[in-house]
Every structure is written in structure tokens, then in C-alpha cells.
Amino acid sequence: xxxxxxxxxxxxxxxxxxxxxxxxxxxxxxxxxxxxxxxxxxxxxxxxxxxxxxxxxxxxxxxxxxxxxxxxxxxxxxxxxxxxxxxxxxxxxxxxxxxxxxxxxxxxxxxxxxxxxxxxxxxxxxxxxxxxxxxxxxxxxxxxxxxxxxxxxxxxxxxxxxxxxxxxxxxxxxxxxxxxxxxxxxxxxxxxxxxxxxxxxxxxxxxxxxxxxxxxxxxxxxxxxxxxxxxxxxxxxxxxxxxxxxxxxxxxxx
Numbered sequence: 189x190x191x192x193x194x195x196x197x198x199x200x201x202x203x204x205x206x207x208x209x210x211x212x213x214x215x216x217x218x219x220x221x222x223x224x225x226x227x228x229x230x231x232x233x234x235x236x237x238x239x240x241x242x243x244x245x246x247x248x249x250x251x252x253x254x255x256x257x258x259x260x261x262x263x264x265x266x267x268x269x270x271x272x273x274x275x276x277x278x279x280x281x282x283x284x285x286x287x288x289x290x291x292x293x294x295x296x297x298x299x300x301x302x303x304x305x306x307x308x309x310x311x312x313x314x315x316x317x318x319x320x321x322x323x324x325x326x327x328x329x330x331x332x333x334x335x336x337x338x339x340x341x342x343x344x345x346x347x348x349x350x351x352x353x354x355x356x357x358x359x360x361x362x363x364x365x366x367x368x369x370x371x372x373x374x375x376x377x378x379x380x381x382x383x384x385x386x387x388x389x390x391x392x393x394x395x396x397x398x399x400x401x402x403x404x405x406x407x408x409x410x411x412x413x414x415x416x417x418x419x420x421x422x423x424x425x426x427x428x429x430x431x432x433x434x435x436x437x438x439x440x441x442x
């Protein structure tokens with residue numbers, strides 16, 4: 189049994205031509221989990237499965253380019269006469285308050301009508317179908333989690349937005365695939381500290397963690413994509429790929 193990962197959005201901070209913001213569909217044995225729901229990501233989702241077909245949602249942090257499409261999902265489900273359950277939402281601190289607040293003036297509507305919120309943080313673990321999920325602290329200006337998904341020895345790690353650090357290296361240790369924030373290129377010192385990684389630093393983390401395959405995502409709109417690949421490859425000897433919307437990756441046996 190393996191893990192299928194489909195990129196629904198790979199743009200960093202804002203959308204681009206043909207590129208939605210952060211969103212990823214993870215599928216294992218018919219169970220579907222949405223990792224992040226940035227601007228436009230759930231439009232791509234619905235080319236593959238309906239929103240009502242999700243079994244759970246995981247949101248790494250409250251920044252709009254990672255969670256705002258859950259408001260669209262709310263309306264999609266709220267007015268679906270055949271939808272009669274709530275979808276588990278595993279989210280970092282402050283996500284639920286933000287999204288619920290965006291609907292506060294639409295009384296009697298409530299975000300919790302369709303989502304069952306469960307806050308997650310460093311060290312937490314949950315099981316969704318055959319998937320074992322673990323969460324770790326991610327270095328970012330707001331509470332953020334990285335996520336590791338394991339199924340029968342296959343492992344996928346998503347950094348969320350991250351400036352790196354030992355917690356990311358630890359949770360990514362030995363992963364078959366590391367999907368990692370690589371917002372910038374060049375010298376990390378020219379950018380604000382504690383927010384994002386350069387592609388080169390993403391490659392270094394992959395090497396330190398001993399991962400098998402590296403997929404760069406969340407590139408800023410002005411980032412040179414060829415340069416990002418080159419800088420990551422200079423610091424990581426394994427396969428380096430660049431996330432593209434609707435690209436699919438297989439992890440482990442299928």
C-alpha cells in the first residue's frame with residue numbers, strides 16, 4: 189500500500205498564471221486527505237474529487253495562502269443537500285478562530301456546521317484510515333506544523349511554511365519524499381529571518397534528514413525556477429523535483 193500525492197497548488201504567497209496557492213491531495217486506499225487549502229487550490233481539487241469526497245483536512249497554519257479556500261469549501265458543503273456529516277479538520281493554533289470569524293456576520297451559519305475542528309501541535313499524532321500522521325513545530329511567524337504521513341513503511345513529509353530548524357529535520361528523517369517550502373533562491377541572509385527557506389537550504393535539510401526524494405514547492409512568484417532546482421541539487425544528491433499544479437507523485441507501493 190502506497191501514498192499518492194497530487195499537487196493542487198504550488199505557488200508561494202500569491203497565485204500566479206496557472207498556479208494556485210498551497211494545497212495537496214493525499215490518497216491512500218480510497219481515503220482522501222487535503223493538506224492545506226490556499227487560494228484556488230480547491231478548484232483544482234474538484235477536477236479530481238468533489239469536496240464532499242474528502243475524509244479529512246489538515247491545515248499547517250492560518251496564513252491566507254494556506255487556508256482561505258476552506259471558506260469556499262464551507263459553502264460548497266453547507267448547501268449540498270446530500271452532505272450530512274462533518275469533515276475532521278486538523279489545524280494548527282489560530283486557524284479555526286480565523287476561519288470561523290470570517291463567517292461570524294453570516295448568522296446563523298457557522299463554520300462548525302461542516303467541519304469538526306481538532307487543534308494539533310508539536311508531538312501530536314492522529315490516524316486517518318490507514319494513514320498515521322505526526323505533527324512537528326515549524327519555524328514560521330505564526331503557529332505552524334509540519335506533517336509526516338506514514339503507511340506501511342511509506343513516508344511523506346510536508347514542511348508547511350518553514351524556515352527550517354531541528355524539528356523539521358527530525359520529522360523528515362528517512363522520509364521517502366519531502367515536500368518542502370523553497371520560497372527563495374540565493375543567499376538566505378538577504379531575506380527576513382524565521383519565515384521561509386531558500387532552495388539551497390531546502391536541499392541541505394533533505395541531506396541532513398536523509399530523505400530519498402525532494403519536491404520543492406511554495407516558490408515565490410519572482411523566484412527563478414531553474415535556479416531553485418540547481419541550488420537544491422547543489423546541496424542534495426538525490427532526485428530534486430519542482431512541484432507543478434496537478435502533478436502526481438507516488439510514494440511506496442501502489
